[in-house]
Amino acid sequence: xxxxxxxxxxxxxxxxxxxxxxxxxxxxxNIMTMSWHMMVDFTPPLIACVVSNGDYxxxxxxxxxxxxxxIPDVSLAEKVVKIGNCSGSDTDKFAEFALTPTRAEKVxxxxxxxxxxxxxxxxxxxxxxxxxxxxxxxxxxxxxNPAKFDAKTIHHRGFGTFAVDxxxxxxxxxxx
Amino acid sequence: xxxxxxxxxxxxxxxxxxxxxxxxxxxxxNIMTMSWHMMVDFTPPLIACVVSNGDYxxxxxxxxxxxxxxIPDVSLAEKVVKIGNCSGSDTDKFAEFALTPTRAEKVxxxxxxxxxxxxxxxxxxxxxxxxxxxxxxxxxxxxxNPAKFDAKTIHHRGFGTFAVDxxxxxxxxxxx
Numbered sequence: 001x002x003x004x005x006x007x008x009x010x011x012x013x014x015x016x017x018x019x020x021x022x023x024x025x026x027x028x029x030n031i032m033t034m035s036w037h038m039m040v041d042f043t044p045p046l047i048a049c050v051v052s053n054g055d056y057x058x059x060x061x062x063x064x065x066x067x068x069x070x071i072p073d074v075s076l077a078e079k080v081v082k083i084g085n086c087s088g089s090d091t092d093k094f095a096e097f098a099l100t101p102t103r104a105e106k107v108x109x110x111x112x113x114x115x116x117x118x119x120x121x122x123x124x125x126x127x128x129x130x131x132x133x134x135x136x137x138x139x140x141x142x143x144x145n146p147a148k149f150d151a152k153t154i155h156h157r158g159f160g161t162f163a164v165d166x167x168x169x170x171x172x173x174x175x176x
Numbered sequence: 177x178x179x180x181x182x183x184x185x186x187x188x189x190x191x192x193x194x195x196x197x198x199x200x201x202x203x204x205x206n207i208m209t210m211s212w213h214m215m216v217d218f219t220p221p222l223i224a225c226v227v228s229n230g231d232y233x234x235x236x237x238x239x240x241x242x243x244x245x246x247i248p249d250v251s252l253a254e255k256v257v258k259i260g261n262c263s264g265s266d267t268d269k270f271a272e273f274a275l276t277p278t279r280a281e282k283v284x285x286x287x288x289x290x291x292x293x294x295x296x297x298x299x300x301x302x303x304x305x306x307x308x309x310x311x312x313x314x315x316x317x318x319x320x321n322p323a324k325f326d327a328k329t330i331h332h333r334g335f336g337t338f339a340v341d342x343x344x345x346x347x348x349x350x351x352x
Contacts, residue, residue, distance in 0.1 A: 014211045015331035015339055016192010035190045038214040040226055040308050048224060048310065050216055074345075081347045128304065132216050132312070134224065155191035155331065155341070160349030163191055165331070166342020169250075171257045173336030 001102075001111070001118065004142035009045040010176070012071055012117050012144075013037060017153030018080055018162070020070040021051070022101070022109045023060035029101055029110050031093040032057045033084030035156045037069070042176065045139040047121065052133045056088035061135060065123035066107035069137075070115035073151035074164050081160050106141045116148035177278075177287070177294065180318035185221040186352070188247055188293050188320075189213060193329035194256055194338070196246040197227070198277070198285045199236035205277055205286050207269040208233045209260030211332045213245070218352065221315040223297065228309045232264035237311060241299035242283035245313075246291035249327035250340050257336050282317045292324035 013019075021034045037049035047069070051058050061067055072080050079097045086093070094101050094110075101110035104120045111118040120143075125136035152165040189195075197210045213225035223245070227234050237243055248256050255273045262269070270277050270286075277286035280296045287294040296319075301312035328341040 011334040014192075015333055016190075016211075035192075036214045036216065038212045038224065038226065040212065040310065046308070048214065048308075050214065077345060078347060081349045084351050085349055132222070132224075134216065136308070152342070153339075154345075157191055157344075158187040158352055160347040160351075162345050162347070163329070163341040164343045164345060165339040166328070167340045168333075169253060169330075169338050169340060171254060171336040171338070173257045173261055175260050175336075176334050 001143040002146050004117065004144040006045055006139060006142055007043045009119060009139050009142050010039045010042055013047060014039050015153065016155055017071055018156050020072060020080065020083065020112060020115065021057060022068045022070060022112060023057050023064065024108045024110060025060035025064055029094060030057055030060060030088035031083050031099070031112070033080050040136065047137040047139065048134050049137060050133045051135055061123065062126065062129065064108060066109050067121050067137065068104055068107065068109040068111055069119040069121060070112040071117040071153065072115050073148060074154050076114060077154050077162060080154070104141070111143065116145045116151040118143045177319040178322050180293065180320040182221055182315060182318060183219045185295060185315050185318050186215045186218055189223060190215050191329065192331055193247055194332050196248055196256065196259065196288060196291065197233060198244045198246060198288060199233050199240065200284045200286060201236035201240050205270060206233050206236060206264035207259050207275070207288070209256050216312065223313040223315065224310055225313060226309045227311060237299065238302065238305065240284060242285050243297050243313065244280055244283065244285040244287055245295040245297060246288035247293040247329065248291050249324060250330050252290060253330050253338060256330070280317070287319065292321045292327040294319045
């Protein structure tokens with residue numbers, strides 16, 4: 001994993017890939033699958049995401065105010081779905097799905113080594129949590145695996161159906 | 177355009193496509209290109225999106241509290257980029273880009289006939305607008321063009337680079 005400059009982070013999330021969110025609390029780490037997220041600002045990178053109070057990760061995220069957003073490529077699709085179909089309340093998901101937790105630099109939540117990018121995040125605003133489950137996150141450190149420069153991400157259409165990244169097109173634009 | 181049941185709306189936005197947002201105010205309609213949006217709830221469908229106060233659409237959206245989210249397929253990619261690179265302050269974008277505004281049923285903002293789906297939205301919460309530019313929208317009516325059931329959407333990676341939907345995969349999942 002190499003350092004990814006923070007102003008580049010939006011290029012990874014703006015396309016809307018399914019991501020994995022990790023948390024750690026009282027020595028237990030967990031992973032959840034998440035598709036409801038968006039960029040809110042470029043630099044520092046701010047992200048909004050929805051984590052329901054029905055998700056096991058909710059309490060850890062609210063209490064620790066730290067998480068990692070890990071971006072899986074299509075080779076992990078099956079694990080991504082299975083992670084989303086079980087609960088951290090009774091499953092050690094890193095062990096169950098043979099994923100490797102790696103120490104992050106600035107937060108206690110772990111990186112996922114098998115993911116091509118990892119974003120260390122701090123919760124900066126919880127005012128929208130009670131009504132909407134919306135957390136505002138600031139990315140404080142970002143990592144990318146340079147060997148996976150052509151990673152194809154997956155985009156969820158509901159009930160396990162995904163569009164995989166296909167052709168990449170380049171059009172002339174002055175806008176980030 | 178056929179009626180799309182509201183509980184199906186998330187399947188269109190959760191994958192993170194680039195969308196077009198239309199507004200209408202004082203007899204003038206406008207279009208902006210938008211990638212910063214996410215689902216917030218299934219039914220009624222709630223969406224969060226970021227519209228900056230630097231965008232010409234901002235004032236119309238805040239004043240009228242109505243908009244349409246129109247979803248273009250890849251055949252419109254060039255127009256989508258051009259729409260994002262000019263301003264409604266000096267351009268009638270429907271005329272300039274040969275797009276057809278169609279009357280919506282529940283809001284004053286127009287549908288875009290060339291888009292394969294159109295979501296009529298009302299702004300239901302503006303408390304996050306001043307700090308983040310985040311609008312909460314409720315979809316009150318949704319349309320889909322059944323002839324374009326296999327529409328390929330585009331996902332923005334910055335500066336006019338897009339991933340186009342490729343292979344569709346189906347994995348077993350109990351989760352919406």
